[in-house]
Amino acid sequence: MKYRVFISYKHTAMDGKSVTRDYRIAADLHQSLTAAGIPTFFSEKDLSTGDYINEIYRALDEARIMIVVGTRPEHIDSRWVREEWSTFIAAINGGRKPDGDVYTYLEGMSINDLPMMLYKWQSYTTGEKDRLVSRITAVPPPSRVSVRVGDRMPFGQYPQGANGEVQPLVWRVLAVENGRALLITEKLIDCVKYHTKRTDVTWETCTLRQWMNRDFIHKAFSSSEQTQIATVTNQNPNNPVERTKGGNATQDKIFALSINEAEKYFRNDDDRMAAPTAYAIKNGTWVSDSYSLPNGEKTGLWWLRSPGVNGDLAAFVDLDGYISQGGLDVSDGEVAVRPAFWLNLS
Numbered sequence: 001m002k003y004r005v006f007i008s009y010k011h012t013a014m015d016g017k018s019v020t021r022d023y024r025i026a027a028d029l030h031q032s033l034t035a036a037g038i039p040t041f042f043s044e045k046d047l048s049t050g051d052y053i054n055e056i057y058r059a060l061d062e063a064r065i066m067i068v069v070g071t072r073p074e075h076i077d078s079r080w081v082r083e084e085w086s087t088f089i090a091a092i093n094g095g096r097k098p099d100g101d102v103y104t105y106l107e108g109m110s111i112n113d114l115p116m117m118l119y120k121w122q123s124y125t126t127g128e129k130d131r132l133v134s135r136i137t138a139v140p141p142p143s144r145v146s147v148r149v150g151d152r153m154p155f156g157q158y159p160q161g162a163n164g165e166v167q168p169l170v171w172r173v174l175a176v177e178n179g180r181a182l183l184i185t186e187k188l189i190d191c192v193k194y195h196t197k198r199t200d201v202t203w204e205t206c207t208l209r210q211w212m213n214r215d216f217i218h219k220a221f222s223s224s225e226q227t228q229i230a231t232v233t234n235q236n237p238n239n240p241v242e243r244t245k246g247g248n249a250t251q252d253k254i255f256a257l258s259i260n261e262a263e264k265y266f267r268n269d270d271d272r273m274a275a276p277t278a279y280a281i282k283n284g285t286w287v288s289d290s291y292s293l294p295n296g297e298k299t300g301l302w303w304l305r306s307p308g309v310n311g312d313l314a315a316f317v318d319l320d321g322y323i324s325q326g327g328l329d330v331s332d333g334e335v336a337v338r339p340a341f342w343l344n345l346s
Contacts, residue, residue, distance in 0.1 A: 002224030005033055005040040005136060006063035008084040010075040025107060025126055026069045032129060036137050054166065057157075058222040060087055061168075065136060066102045073113045076104075082115075089117055096154065103132060147173050147181050147345065155343070156220040158189055162278040169220060174265040180230055180342045182265065184257065188276040188300045188336035190216075191285035195330040200311030202247025203236050203256075206330065208303060212254040212339055229253045230342040234305075241325050242309040254339050256305040259315050261340075262323055269321030276300040276336050286334040288319040301328075302338040 009026035011019060023044070030042035041059040066088040070076040076085075085102065092100040102121040104114060111123045124132040147153060154168040161167065171183035195206045203209055217226060231253050236246035237260060246258075257265070266272045275297035276285045291299045304315040308327015315327045316335055328335060 002222065003039050003041040003059050003063045005038055005065045005067060006059055006084070006088065007040060007042050007067050007069060008081050008088075009069040010078050010081050011044070020075065021071045021107070022069050022075050025071070025105070029067065029069065029105060029129065029132075032133050033136065036133055038133075038136055054157075056084070057087075058225075060084060060091075061157075062222065062224055063088070064097065064100055066100070067132075068102065068104045068118060069106075070104060070109055070114075071107045073109065076118070077115060086117065103135075105129075105132060147176060149173050149176060152186060153183070155183070156222075156225055158216075158220045159279045160187075160189065160277040162282050164279060174340070176345075179345050181345055182340065182342055184265075184340040185338050186274070188274050188280050188285060188302050188338050190280050190337050191276075191283040191334065192337050193331050193333055194303050194314040194335070198312050198329050198331040201314075201330055202245065202307065202311075203234075203305040204247045204250050206314075208256065208337065209250070209252070209305070212256070212337070213252060216339060217254050226253075228344050230344050232342050234258070236305065239307045239309060239315070239325060239327075244307040244309060244311055244313075246307055254341050256303050256337065257340055259304055259306040259323055259325060262304055262317060266321075269323075272317050272321035272323070273299045273319075274302060274317075274338060280336050284333055285336040286319075291319045301335045303335050 007026050007030055009022040011023045013020050026042060027044065030040050033040040041063060066085055068076060068085050075081065089102060091097045104118055104121060104123040106123060107126040111119060151173040152170050155171055156169045157166050158169050159166050170186040172186050173181050174184055175182040192208055192211055194208045195201045231251055234250050234252050234255055236249060237258060238244060238246045240259065262272060273291065273293060275293055276287060281287055285300050288299045293299065299319045301319060302317050304317065306315040308315050312330055313327030314330045316324050318324050
């Protein structure tokens with residue numbers, strides 16, 4: 001976990017030029033927490049010049065503790081400060097942060113000046129900084145995650161709405177072995193070709209593998225989340241029908257399942273059926289007219305990493321959950337992706 005603490009504060013004063021007293025208090029607190037060995041998100045230090053809004057939401061998702069700094073009620077109730085602490089509290093109340101905690105850190109204010117949602121949380125004054133730092137230092141970091149086969153869990157985020165709205169990714173636990181869990185997306189999250197042109201290709205050399213381990217991983221996961229994803233050696237067996245070469249073993253963080261894995265980790269065809277997101281549909285994935293999940297969502301096709309009966313074909317899971325070992329043209333533009341990876345549970 002990159003950040004255990006998130007400091008929320010108003011940076012710029014009402015004149016739009018000078019910095020607030022809140023900023024100076026937050027900077028001093030950040031220095032003290034960092035010196036105590038507590039990984040702390042402080043936007044002045046930790047935001048890059050890239051997509052800073054997504055960086056803030058990633059840090060909010062990672063952090064276990066929120067500290068709201070305030071010297072005036074209108075600062076705590078300002079647009080972005082309110083967005084940060086209300087999002088964090090919603091994650092606690094919604095069960096995404098069952099061990100989350102919030103502290104207010106005040107100067108020139110009392111708890112009676114706080115919004116109702118912050119009123120119930122523990123409050124400290126700037127004269128009690130050492131007490132606050134000691135309190136946080138005494139809180140142990142998160143321990144091993146406990147998951148079971150069949151669980152669903154959020155991890156990372158990716159565009160899922162028809163207009164590219166970014167939402168948390170939901171993963172299904174397929175296996176738990178040796179301190180790691182094999183996860184696969186609950187939905188079909190995008191429409192990506194197995195390879196950009198029709199030619200003999202293997203998982204090692206296809207562009208889908210490059211997309212998963214270069215583009216997708218950086219778009220979907222923060223740097224700290226990426227460290228929790230194990231690098232594994234994937235065997236790539238030959239096609240069981242025509243013995244088409246599966247190619248060399250590969251070192252992957254993110255991957256498509258093989259034919260063998262799709263058979264091993266799902267109970268039956270119905271269990272393999274999955275629905276595409278609105279984002280995947282917009283990007284061209286095929287949607288069934290006949291097959292749907294119990295919730296009414298229509299199903300889609302998704303790639304496996306195994307070869308089809310020829311080198312320019314790749315195996316896939318059909319609309320009804322059947323594993324098509326014959327395969328489709330690797331450059332087919334209507335097949336969705338359902339990424340998988342092994343998560344370190346420590």
